[in-house]
Structures are given as structure tokens and as C-alpha cells.
Amino acid sequence: MEVLKIATAGSVDDGKSTLIGRILYDTQSLTDDKLEAIEKKSKQRGFDYLDFSLATDGLVAEREQGITIDVAHIYFSTQHRSYIIADTPGHVEYTRNMVTGASTSQVAIILIDARKGVIEQTSRHFYINNLLRIKDIIIAVNKMDLVDYSEEKYNAVQQEIQELISKSTYKEQNITCIPVSALQGDNVVKSSQNMTWYKGKTLVEHLEEIQVQDVYEEAQTRFPVQTVIRPKTEDYHDFRGYAGKLYGGEISVGDQVTVLPSGTQSTVKEIYFYDEKFDKAGIGSSITLTLEDDVNVSRGDMIVKTNEPPKIAKELQATVCWMDKKPLTAATKYGLQHGVHNVLAKIVEVDTIEETNFSVEKTAASQLQLNEIGNIQLKLNKPLFYDSYQDNKYNGGFILIDLQTNTTAGVGFIK
Amino acid sequence: MSTKVLQTNILESEAIHIFREVVAQFEKPVLLFSGGKDSITLVRLAQKAFFPAKIPFPLLHIDTGHNFPETIEFRDRLVKKLGLQLIVRNVQDNIDAGKVQEETGKYASRNILQTETLLDAIEEFGFDACIGGARRDEEKARAKERIFSVRDDFGQWDEKNQRPEVFDMLNGKINHGQNVRVFPISNWTELDVWSYIEKENIEIPSIYFAHTRATFLRDGLIWSANDDVVYREEDEKTEERVIRFRTVGDMSCTAAVLSNAYDIASVVQEIRQSTISERGARIDDKRSEAAMEKRKQQGYF
Numbered sequence: 001m002e003v004l005k006i007a008t009a010g011s012v013d014d015g016k017s018t019l020i021g022r023i024l025y026d027t028q029s030l031t032d033d034k035l036e037a038i039e040k041k042s043k044q045r046g047f048d049y050l051d052f053s054l055a056t057d058g059l060v061a062e063r064e065q066g067i068t069i070d071v072a073h074i075y076f077s078t079q080h081r082s083y084i085i086a087d088t089p090g091h092v093e094y095t096r097n098m099v100t101g102a103s104t105s106q107v108a109i110i111l112i113d114a115r116k117g118v119i120e121q122t123s124r125h126f127y128i129n130n131l132l133r134i135k136d137i138i139i140a141v142n143k144m145d146l147v148d149y150s151e152e153k154y155n156a157v158q159q160e161i162q163e164l165i166s167k168s169t170y171k172e173q174n175i176t177c178i179p180v181s182a183l184q185g186d187n188v189v190k191s192s193q194n195m196t197w198y199k200g201k202t203l204v205e206h207l208e209e210i211q212v213q214d215v216y217e218e219a220q221t222r223f224p225v226q227t228v229i230r231p232k233t234e235d236y237h238d239f240r241g242y243a244g245k246l247y248g249g250e251i252s253v254g255d256q257v258t259v260l261p262s263g264t265q266s267t268v269k270e271i272y273f274y275d276e277k278f279d280k281a282g283i284g285s286s287i288t289l290t291l292e293d294d295v296n297v298s299r300g301d302m303i304v305k306t307n308e309p310p311k312i313a314k315e316l317q318a319t320v321c322w323m324d325k326k327p328l329t330a331a332t333k334y335g336l337q338h339g340v341h342n343v344l345a346k347i348v349e350v351d352t353i354e355e356t357n358f359s360v361e362k363t364a365a366s367q368l369q370l371n372e373i374g375n376i377q378l379k380l381n382k383p384l385f386y387d388s389y390q391d392n393k394y395n396g397g398f399i400l401i402d403l404q405t406n407t408t409a410g411v412g413f414i415k
Numbered sequence: 416m417s418t419k420v421l422q423t424n425i426l427e428s429e430a431i432h433i434f435r436e437v438v439a440q441f442e443k444p445v446l447l448f449s450g451g452k453d454s455i456t457l458v459r460l461a462q463k464a465f466f467p468a469k470i471p472f473p474l475l476h477i478d479t480g481h482n483f484p485e486t487i488e489f490r491d492r493l494v495k496k497l498g499l500q501l502i503v504r505n506v507q508d509n510i511d512a513g514k515v516q517e518e519t520g521k522y523a524s525r526n527i528l529q530t531e532t533l534l535d536a537i538e539e540f541g542f543d544a545c546i547g548g549a550r551r552d553e554e555k556a557r558a559k560e561r562i563f564s565v566r567d568d569f570g571q572w573d574e575k576n577q578r579p580e581v582f583d584m585l586n587g588k589i590n591h592g593q594n595v596r597v598f599p600i601s602n603w604t605e606l607d608v609w610s611y612i613e614k615e616n617i618e619i620p621s622i623y624f625a626h627t628r629a630t631f632l633r634d635g636l637i638w639s640a641n642d643d644v645v646y647r648e649e650d651e652k653t654e655e656r657v658i659r660f661r662t663v664g665d666m667s668c669t670a671a672v673l674s675n676a677y678d679i680a681s682v683v684q685e686i687r688q689s690t691i692s693e694r695g696a697r698i699d700d701k702r703s704e705a706a707m708e709k710r711k712q713q714g715y716f
Contacts, residue, residue: 003425003602032690070577072558073551075604084602096579103581226435231468239467245432245583252418271421274463278421285423286431286464299439323579337584340439397582406588408578 002081004212007101007134009088009125010111015142019111019182020074020087021052023204026189029076049183071101080208095371096323098128099411103397107136107210109203114147114179118160120357127356130170131319131373131413133390136210137175140203145181149194154179167358178203219283219392220308221249224339225301229288241272241288242297244340247394249305251289252280256306259297260385265306266291300341302385310385310395316378317415319354322368324402324409328376329367334409335401338384339394348377368410376412389413426607427460430599432583433562434464434546437597438471440587441544444597445502447533448474450486451663452619453548453600456608458493459617460599461546473500475545477532479525480507481644481665489620504536521633521646524668534570537594544587546597552604562601568592609686613679623682625659625674636670661686 010016021038024030030038042051074085086101088094102108108129112122129137139161147153158177165175178187179198186192187202201209229241251257255268271278272288281287289303297303304310322328328350336345352362354373368374389396400410437444446461448454461470476490494501506528509515515528537545551558561577563585578586587595600608612619629640631651639645640653644666647653658671659682672691676682 070559070574072555073602074558075552075602077604077606082604082607100579100581104583226432227439229465229468233467233469236467241467243435243464245428272466273421274466277419279418281421282423284425284428285421286428286435287421288466335588337586339584340436394582397584399581399584399586401586401588406586406590408581408586411579411581 002212003084004081004107004207004210005084005105006107006109007086007088007105008109009098011119011121014111014113015182016087016111017053019140019142019188020085022182022185022188024076025052026185027076027078027204071097078208083207095128095321098125099132099321102129102132102134105134106212107138107207108134109138109140112139112141112157114141114143114153114157117157118164123164123358124356126164127358130168133170133393135173137173138203138206139175139177141177141179142182144179144186144195145184151197176206178206219248219387221251221305222247222310222392222395223251223289223303224341225297225299225303226340227299228297241290242303243288245286246281246283248283248392250280250282257303258306259295260302260304261383262296264295266293266295310387312383312385314380314383316384318376318378318412319373319415320368320376320410320412321373322370322410324407325370327367327369328410333403335403336380336398337401338386338398343384344381345400346379348379351375351377386414388415426603429583429602430460431464433585433597433599434461436585436587437544437546443540443542444472444544444546445475445542446472446546448476448490450482450490450620452608452612452623453550455617455619456611457546457548457599459615470499473502475502475536477529478503478505479529479665480505481525481667483622483663483666485620485622486663504532506532523646525665526668537570542594543589544595544597546599548600549598550603551601560598562598563587564596564598565589566594566596606686609683613683620663622660622663625657625677627655627657629653630656630658630671637673638670639666642666
């Protein structure tokens, strides 16, 4: 079944959880027992409406404070396909969580409060979705019920949005604005009777028509080897299979390939998926390859088509979103994980901090604090086989791992 | 001759990728096997991840002693058929040794006691990664958990201090004493699992299908009667009903649903139309709204 992954972004009280609750409710994705629990809890709190945020805020601290702390994953489906929403918090550490949510998503929904219009955080949300190159953006202008469903007000907000979009450097992005009221259910799943002036699709109608197409679909074939399968059984005595997931492009039996870093060339002999052999496999498939020649391949190596070599370097320039309380400073060492390949990285320099409001001027910096986005230079102990992030998301991204705590301290996008 | 092109199932590929990362990044992984549909699905995915090699880790079953006999029978048959290594650790042993206290009364369950036995087994064998079949759609706290979820010495989940998981890069680096719980089917829904079982023609225990059983009613839920482990008061009358189980937890905390789904196609159809969530029939989650989160902090999987 087709799956579409969505990330949501909004500021405090923009009604993000309410919107998600509304989607679940109107697509009949909330089961009776869950709905009953929400009704009970809403009544207990003295609300005269159903508080749908109770459906998504899963941690005790979140329900106590009425805020969303961590990324939650929410699932719903229509006749057409399945949806996974990464609901990212608008409060503390939201850059870190937004980047996390957006990194696995194909579509982003940005919420705007119709009363407030575009605010500083909106441009930040928009900036992050640009940085991560999310192809389809839906801007939901929410709380239309509180501005009397005014077309004039909506047009004014749209004007502000157009100004923001004009600063974007990612021109291929598809951006759609929709006036909604999550609380009242206008234009979420059902067309609004209160905004007959709006002739476009509802939010979910629009989602249904988005083609699942990632930036990396047009990318070149990249096959990082996760593990080597050697069964050593009687039936498969000499079997050496290279297990991995295909990022970008496609691969066929008979393709001329090069194994990196050794540079050894060979030909694809078989493509296995479980106990079946195929002639061809496409992006996103977890397969096992065998090669015609007896070559030395191990975890972290990459198999590519001989005529589509990636970039190879020991020095990188990247934009980094910092996710750790301990700031990132120059001359420090981190573990760098690039897909399934681990190397050591030295931070040569922290150059500038991005303002996240599309300002051309950048602030010079010597360190990056938690939730800051900046540009850095790195030196590696071993070469990386990579593409720039805009050519191949999965082969252009990496994480930095703190060598003491082992935690994931930052995420990088190679230039 | 026509070209045979692989049709990719995103969720299946994601799960296989996770299994391979576990084996590559950890020294002693283990698959937590309950005999339920989710862990049975994990076994099939693990077969797919490593074919033609055998599944390169053992299964661990924490046996509460309150399992459905059909589940145990199924477990032993599966293990034999696939030539897997099975480790069983019994909650009863900890009760006998006086390490844990058994609950008593109408709502007594051994669910919480499993945690202690699981932590003992992790220590005994030195497992550094425990693969489980939990899904994010099951419960609100699970919706927040990572695919690689780091636990401390005491098996505890620090929900406010989780590692960010970006793209599908999984950071399995841990400090001494820590271990990781891994959830390959995090992003699957109950319907995804059932549809997969149907498509893959995977065998599952018979209690998932409609059958006639002696049952009684309590709190609006249907319970299996005439089993020693299910507490029943004298005025709770038994009656034969045609039922099936939607989850296979302990007999003492898993309620049945009325059903005429005798085969997998009708089960899938039933799930599609159901208006009650899967865990609606699990009394252990109903103790309080925060029940799952609290158990996880204590080391529950």
C-alpha cells in the first residue's frame, strides 16, 4: 500500500494538535473507545468542545502542561492510501524536533493563525522545510472561524505568505494555501459552508492528490552495504550477498558497478528479495545483491553504477542543525555517521549561523548552540562517498555523534 | 522474456533495513517473542532480512505462565520448523524465589512482573539489543518512542531525553550498561500487520480466529472461563460464545471479541470495519491514562 509521510509545524496555540485530531475524527480514524476517552477528559476539564489534542499528546508531562514535547507519530488512512504524520512540537527545542520530523517526511503542513498572519516562527518553519527540501508544502491558515471566515483577511495573510515565498531559494517547491478551521472542521476533510468564496480543495483532498515522489527518485543509484550475508550452508556454500537499501535510481542484473572505496569493478549477478530473484529493483527497496566477481566488500562500502560516480572527499562543507545541549565548537571531534558508514570527524571551523528568516546576511560565529543552524567545515579520517544534499537526500545527509555520550548531537546537510 | 521488477513495500523495506542495522551494530541481539501476531510478523521480516542465512539471533520468550496454551503450542512448532534458538524465562521462577510479589484479586495480572524477568534475562545473557513488535499506533506513549530506544542499566526509558532519529540513520552506539530496544514495525498499524499476514500467508495461533469458548462477562468485556489463571467470581456466569482474540497477551488480561471471522480474509475485513481499538480489550492499559508510559519507565518493552 502507498504511504505518504507528513510533518506538521506550527507555533504555540496555532491549533496543530486540534487539526490532527480533526483529521482523525473526520476520516473516522478515531475508534469509539479513544473518542470516549477524549469526550470524558474534555468534560472533566470543563471544555464545551472535544479537545482533540488529547488524542496525540502521549506523555504525562504534555497533558499536564497542555503542550507537545516530543515528536509523535500518528496514523490514518483513506481508501486511497495510508498517512503517517510526524507531529512536531512548537515549543521548546522545536527546531531540533522539526528537523527530525521533516527528515522522514515528503510533505509538510505549516499552520498559521489567521488572526496573527505570518510571524517570525512561520518563516523559521518555512526555512527549515526549505533546508530539508520538502517538495510539497501546505500552508493551513487556521482559526478562520475567529476572523468571521473573512475572505479579505485570508487574502491579506496570503499576501504575506507570497512575500515569504519570494525569498525562497528552492523554486521547485509546490506551495498550497488553504483557509481552515480545525476546531469547526472547515476545509479539513469536508468543504466549508462558511467559506463559499474558497473554490480550492480541502486539506485532505489536496493530500490525496499529491504524487508520492521524493527528490531522490531522480537521483543516481546508491547502494550502501549494511551487512554481508554468508550463510555457509550446503545449498548456499559459496553465497556472498551484499544486503542494503537502495537510495536513488534503480539497479538491474547485468549493470556495471563499482565498489567504493576499493574502486573494484564488477557486474550485478543476482538481485534477491527474500527467496526470490528479480531482474530489477527500484529506490527504497531492501535487497541483497550478488556480484559476478569475487570482490572484497564490507559494511560501510557503497556499490554504485560505474558511470555514475558519487563525490569522494575527506573534507566537507555542510549546513548543520545542532541538537545537543553541549555547543558545537571548532577543533572538537565527533563520530560521523553517513547512512551506514561511520567515520571520525574533526570540526575545522564553525563559520556562520543561519538567521532562518532568509536574510542574506549571515552572522559570523565560533560555536553553535542547541537548535541553531549554521555552516561548518569538517575534516574526516576516511573519505566519504556522497552527493550534495540537494541531489540525493539520503546520500547527502549525516549525523554527528558525541564520542563521550554517544548521543546524536547534530544533523548535517552536505553542500 | 519479460523483466521481473520488484514491487517495493515501504514499510516492509524499512523493517528489513532496521533488522540489518541491529545485526551490524550490536553484538548480542535477541528477538522478544510473545507468540502474538506482531512478533510472528517480526520473525518473517527477519527471515527476509537475512535469507539465505538463518536468523542470526535467538528468540526470547518471557513466559508469565498465564499464556494461552494455543500460543505456547504454536511457538514451539514455529521454532522447530524454522530451526530457531528459543530461550524461555519464567515469571513463576521469580515469584517462587520471592523476588516479586504476585498481585491478587479480581484484576490481578502478571503483566508488570514480566519486566523483572526480562531485565534478569538481559543481564544473564548480556543482550545489548532487544527487538520487539511494539507499534506506535497502539498507544499514545508508544507514538513517541524511537525505533532505537536507549535504556539504562535498569531498563528504564527516559522519555524526555530521547535521541533524535533523522532520515533512516540509526545510531546504535551505547555506553557500558545501556541496552537498546528496537522496534522494526514502529510505523505499521494493526491493519498493516493483518494485511501483511494475509498477503504473506503467515501461520498464526488458532485463538486469533473465531471459535466456540466458555466465557463470562465482566465490565462489558468477554473473558475466557474455565481456565485456572482467569479469576472468576461465582456470580459471573459462564456461557458458550463464538469469539476470537484480537491480541494474545496473558489470559488474565486479554478479553475476547464476538466474531465470525474464521479465516484471515474475514479477520482483515473485521479489523477494517472495527470501531474499537486493539488495546481496548487489554485491561492492563485501562488502569490509568498514563499506564503504558509508567510501565515503560520501569523497563517494560
